[in-house]
Amino acid sequence: MRVEMLEDLLLPGPNLMVRQLTTVDGNLVVDAAGCGPPGSCPRCTHPATRVHSRYRRQISELPVGGRGLIVRLHVRRFICDQIQCPRRTFVEQVAGLTESRRRSSPAVRSAMRAVAMELGGRPGQRLCAKLRLPGRRTALMSRLVAPPVPAQAPRILGIDEFAFRKGRTYGTVLVDVETSRPVDVLPHHETCSIAAWLQEHTGAEIVCRDRLMAFTKAIRQAAPGALEVADRRQLLQNLSTAVEKTCRRHRACLRRYATTEAGPPSAAPATPLLDRVRQRHRDVNELTATRHATHEAGPPGMPPCVIGTVGLTTSSPRHATGAQVYSTRSPTTCSTASGPVVRVPCSSTASCLRSATPVATTP
Structure with a gap:
């Protein structure tokens, strides 16, 4: 067909006549009508000769230039003249555009x-x-429909179970191992259903199955001549299970061998990060020891009675260096060899202990 107009490019076919092109709500609307010869009855395949009526259909097509394409098609309804045919009327169909009881094109x-x-x-x-x-x-x-199941099973058939709902409902999936495509899905993983499927679809020479015992029984019943093999995952799982059982059985021997043959623990390799961590740990220990010694001994020249009644404040880092910072609430006095010592509260949050001049006492 030679393309002469835009309508011929959008809607190719000799049985369609385009009347008008308009734009409605951002969509391209094509007003067309069927102009082909009378069709045949889909029931008896007898060609029609009379027109019953006409009506309009709206068909959705693939978008063009970023706009939706809608075809408003005027079609004819024909009369089937065959008396034996139970169908009295039928509607003409445009090939590649319309189908019975459809509002969209096949594309x-x-x-x-x-x-x-x-x-x-x-x-x-x-x-x-x-x-x-x-x-x-x-x-x-x-639009998702189940694909047709082949009449014959593939040469290498894979059988495995899967969970519709884990712990409750399980099914069986059958796969063509050579093409890696699913063949069929069964609603159960029982022996009877799998055996019935294998009897209906013969031809499997090698069956790659799961470790489920129901699969083994079904293969022996329906396909006794097929070779049963296990896939790589099942082999690795069997190997890990056997190694675990062996280690659990000889746990005492392994523990005794580990205690006798084990040498002294190896020292960690020296790294700059490890050296910094160790140095910081030593500095922290020395600082902690100095603080405890200062707290117990008190400042130089302080009498023991004052040390017992005055507590060192730990909220300042100066205490680690022996600073004379203390906590007090009211001035008190005590007697020393050089005279009374007065403890006076400071204006700041911390209190300092100051040595006062000897206080003259009245006889």
């Missing part, structure tokens, strides 16, 4: 099926809104 449904396969429901709906495709969540999920 749109194929795109929706691809989006549903990759993204699913709500994510696919958001992508369809950006691509200007008529795809809602339920419409996308309805």
Whole structure:
């Protein structure tokens, strides 16, 4: 078909006549009508000769230039003249555009099926809104249909279980190992259902199965000539289980060998970070020892009675150097060899002890 107009490029086909192109709400609307010969009855395949009525259908097509494409198609309803045919009327169909009881073209449904396969429901709906495709969540999920199951099982068949709901409901998946594509899904992982499937689909020469005993019984019942093998994961799991059992059985021997053969613990290698940590640890210990010694001995020249009644304040780092900073609430006096010593509260939060001149006492 030679392309002469834009309508021929958008809607190719000899059985369609485009009447008008308009833009409505950002969508491109094409007003067209079917102009082909009368079709045949889909029930009896007899060609029609009379027109019953006409009506308009609205078909969604793939977007063009970032705009949605809607085809308002005027179609004819024909009469089936065959008396034996139970169907009295039928509607003409435009090849590549319309199908019975469909509001979208085959190309749109194929795109929706691809989006549903990759993204699913709500994510696919958001992508369809950006691509200007008529795809809602339920419409996308309805496009997902089960693929046809081959009549014959693959040469290398893989059988494994999976969980519909972990701990409660399990099913069985059958995979073609050579192509890495799923073949069928069974709602149970019981021996009877797997054996029935293997009897209906013969041809499996090698069966790569799980460790479940139901799979072994089903293969022996339905395919006794097939070779049973385990995949890499099952082999590694069997090996780890056997090693764990052996180690648990000889735990006493391993512990005795470890205590007799073990040498002195090796020292950690010297690193700059380790040297800094050790030096800081020594500095902290020395500082702590100096503070405790100052707290116990008190400042030089302080009488023991004052040391017992005056507590050193630990809120200042000067105490570690022997600073004469103390905590007090009221001035008190005590007798020493050189005379009375008066403890006077300071204006700051800490208190200092000062030596006063001998106080003259009245006889």
